[in-house]
Amino acid sequence: MLAFGCEAWTIRENDETRISAAEMRCMRCTAGCTKWDHKWNEGIMKALKTICVLEYTGKRIQNWRDHVNRMVRRRMSKQILPYAPRCG
Numbered sequence: 572m573l574a575f576g577c578e579a580w581t582i583r584e585n586d587e588t589r590i591s592a593a594e595m596r597c598m599r600c601t602a603g604c605t606k607w608d609h610k611w612n613e614g615i616m617k618a619l620k621t622i623c624v625l626e627y628t629g630k631r632i633q634n635w636r637d638h639v640n641r642m643v644r645r646r647m648s649k650q651i652l653p654y655a656p657r658c659g
Contacts, residue, residue: 577628578635
């Protein structure tokens with residue numbers, strides 16, 4: 572549920588930090604250890620045989636872009652993809 576709708580996310584550095592922290596809280600609980608057990612995050616992820624949520628979301632975003640790029644030109648998703656709002 573942490574990555575629901577991630578194809579439309581705009582992830583900033585602050586968001587990455589918060590998502591990673593939330594993910595590791597869940598992973599530590601799943602692994603049955605606390606933050607005082609002094610286990611490395613990478614070790615916990617490897618023991619649970621999972622990948623980082625940010626890596627997963629990056630793959631999903633790229634898959635969505637590839638999908639839209641294969642669409643015909645008249646599709647709304649294809650027309651909106653290159654949109655960049657003007658600042659100011």
